Amino acid sequence: MNKVIVIDDDKELCFLMKKCVxxxxxxxxxxxxxxxxxxIASENSDDCSLIILDIMLPDLDGFQVLQKIRQTSNVPVLMLTAKxxxxxxxxxxxxxxxDYLTKLFSLNELMARVHSLIRRYTQFNPVSCPDTDTLTFQGMTIDNVNRIVEINGIRAELTGKEFDLLSFLASNKGSIFTKKQIYNQVWEEEYAFDDSNIMSFISKLRKKIEPDPEHPFYILTVRGIGYRFNGEA
Structure with missing residues (x-):
């Protein structure tokens, strides 16, 4: 059974979210x-499917908590903010x-986000064509069932969205996508689209998968348009 960890100092809201979950x-x-x-996240790392994390906390803020979580885990994180x-x-x-939710949000919207993030993370329907279960390129293996990426046999520690981004581009190798198209396909929403946001994700992903991030081999920039996954990889 999926575990959802709620980190928020608003006890009444926590009670409502717990009840819905x-x-x-x-x-x-x-x-x-x-x-x-x-x-709690550390103690339940093996079977946690989602963390709901408020930004405003009494000790560490949500960004500090997120940073520490990302050092060891790729579990999806849904952040809450009053701003x-x-x-x-x-x-x-x-x-x-x-993903993000701004307070005050409806509980229906909350659960829609919860379902979506858990579904993507756990891959409820892993049975598919073997050609799409695992993608293999020069030095890279992408396991879409277990959401694992290895570069020359070494596992790359990617966040959930970084994996989704890489898998999307690799599954469409050779095709050119604008930043807007990438955002719509990977995030499936437009509520926080920003060119610099996509560029930042690409930059962080390259640092984790590219032999030389300054001269990318896998994810190539198409000047003035967007990005493509190297069709020769």
Missing amino acids: EQENYIAMIANSGAEGLR SDEEDKVFGLRMGAD
């Missing part, structure tokens, strides 16, 4: 501080958040 047959675990949330400031959203996405 459990009604959908997920196990909900609550933490009211960043330190407590990190402890509508786009800078906070873009900053969190660049640090590895997978």
